[in-house]
Amino acid sequence: MLELVDLSKKFKQMDAVKNLNMFIEKGEIIGLLGPNGAGKSTAISMLSSLIEPTKGDVRFQNKSMIKHPAPLRKVIGVVPQEIALYEDLTAEENMRFFGRIYRLRGTQLKKKIDEVLEQIGLTDRRKDIVKTFSGGMKRRLNIGVAMLHDPEIIIMDEPTVGIDPQSRNYILETVKRLNKEKQMTVLYTSHYMEEVEFLCDRIYIMDKGNLIASGTKDEIKRILSAEKTISIQAERWNDEFIEELKQNPTVNRVTVGEKEITVIIPKEVNMFSAIIRMAENADMELHSVDVQTPTLEDVFLHLTGRALRD
C-alpha cells in the first residue's frame, strides 16, 4: 500500500535519515521507534510529502509520490508532535475550520464533527476555547482534527508527549479502536517502548537516522532469543562489583543505570549465585536480582548500547 524505498534526507552536513526502507499494509498499526533525534519525524515528514527527500522514493499503490503527492495527501491524516490547533478558537470551531479546508460542508461537516468529538471524548467540551484545555485534551483534539476527512492512513508523531497516564491510555485505546472498527492504517512513532508494544503489529526501530531492526514484536524480541537479561538493583554501586561483572567472560553486555544494572548473558548460563558472591566480595548490599525475558527496550539496548530515553 505504502512503501519507502531507500529514503534519505540530508540537512547541510547531517544525515537525518539514511536509506530507510519500510512498507505499510492496509489495516496495520506500524510502530516507528527510536530515541529523540533518531530521524523519526524527518522520516514521516518525507512520507507525508511535507519535505522532499534528498534521495529515494515514497510509493503509494506502486506510484511515486515525490513529485505528485496529491493522491497520497488525500488519504492521509497527520497528527503532528506539536499541538497544531488554533488555541483561541473552541474545539468545535477548530473542527469546523479543519473540516472546511477538507471541503466538508453543511450537514456532512456537522455530522462528522459530532462523530469525531464523540470518538475523542470531547463532546461536552466542544464549546470551550482550546487554550483552557488540559494537555491531554489538546492532544485528543489534535488527533481528532486529523480524522475529520476519514483518512485511510493516520500518521501520528509522538501523540502522547507530555501528558498524564490517564490521557495517554485514552489515546492508545482510541487508536486501537479506530484501527479495529474502521480498519484505519496507523503509523505510530514514539520513544515509549510500552506504547509500541501495546499498539503495533510490526515495528521499525531507528537510531541516528538508520533503520536498525524491523519485524513483528516477536521477531524483534527473537534478536535476543539466545540471551537473557538480569536486572540488578542496589542502594549504591561499587566500582569493584561493576568491574568484576564486565570482566566475567560469560557476560555479553553490562549497562549501568542510576538505580539499576542490566546484564545480558547467554540464555543457558546461570549467573544468579555468581552475582550474589560478587556483591558479597565487593561489600555491596543488593536490593534485588531479577532474571527477565527480553523486552523491546532490551533489544534496543542490545542494538545501540543505549537506553531509548538516554
Added chain:
Amino acid sequence: MIGILLAKFKMFLRNPWTFLLFTGMSIGFALIIGGSGLTTISVPVYSEDAAIQQSFISKKLEESEAFTFNWVTENELKEEISAGRAEMGVILLEDDYRFIIGVDSPNRSMLEQTVRAAYTEKLQQENNLAAADAATDAEKEKVLENLQDTMKSPVFEINRSSFRSSDAIIYDDTFHRLFGFTLFFVIYTIAYNVLPILVEKKDGLWDRIILSPVKKWEMYVANLVYSFFEGYLQVLIIFLIFRYWVGVDFHGRFLETLLVLIPYVFSIVALSIFITALVKNAQAFNAIIPIISVSMAMIGGAYWPIEIVESEFLLALSKINPLTYGMEVLNGIAVYGYPLEQVLFPISILLLMGVVLMGVGIHLMERRHV
C-alpha cells in the same frame, strides 16, 4: 482561503486587545502630543513698557490658538531660551517687535505671522480712529463698536488666494502628529498580525493545511489579506475619529487621504513578511520590530518633519523607508493640497517596495522552511 479568513476574523473578535491598544495609542499620542487644538506652544514674552501688557496687542496675542504667551522679565526670557525650555521668545515694543530664536523650527514663521497680524490690526484700528476723528475715549469706544457691528454684515467680501513657491515648507502640527503616529503604530498592528505565520509554521498548523486541498498561495493570500484588513481598519478608525469627533477637516480631501493610505499599508504588510522570513523565531521578531519601527519613524519624519533633518546619511536612509513616502503622500494630499497625480511618484515607490519585499520575503520563507 475563506475558511482561513473566517478563523482569523473569529480570533480577532475574540481577542481584539492588541488592535485596540495600538489604535488607542495612535489616537492618544496624536491628541496629547500633537496640536489638534488641544495643546499650544508656550512663548515667553517681555516688554519694557508695562502698558503694552494691557494693550490691544496683548489681547490679540492671547486670542491665539497655537501659542500661549507668558509674560516674563527680560532675564527670565533669555534664560528660558538659553536653557532650551522655550523655542523662541518675543520682545514687544510700542510699534514694533523683536524675536529671540533658540530653535529654528517651522513654528518660528507661524509665531511671526501671529505677532505681525496683531500689530497690523492695531495699526488698522488706529487709522480707523484717526479717520473717524475720535478724540476722547468714549468716542473711540463708540467708533469701534459701530465698526464691529458693521463688520458683522459687510457690504462685500474679498476671497483671496496666495501663491507659494514649490520649495516652501508648510508645517501643520495637527496633521503631522496625526499622520506620524498613525503610520508609526500601524506598523505594530500589521507586524503582530503577520507574526502568526511564523508561529503557525513552527507549530505545524501550516503543515496540516498544506496537506489539505488548500493551495499554498491561498494560505499566504488569506493571511496577508487579513493583515492588510486589520492595518487598514486601524488607520480608518483613527482618521474617522479625527475627522468626525476631533473635527480635523483634512482640507476637504478626506476620501483621497483614506485612499492614499492603501499603498502604505500594503508596503508595511510586505515589510512584515520580509522581516518574518529573516528572523528565526517569534522572540527575535518581537525584539526586532520595535527597533525597526522606531528607526523608521525617526528617519521617516513621523516624530519630526523630515525637512529639519540635515544628515546626508539619514536622508539617504529615509529614501528606503516606506514611512517617508507614507508621510509624503499624506502631507501632499491633506496639507499641500496636491492633486492625486502629483503624489503618484511616492505611491509608485510604496507599491514597488511592497511587491519586492513580499516577493523576496515569501521566497525566503519557503527556501528556509520557516
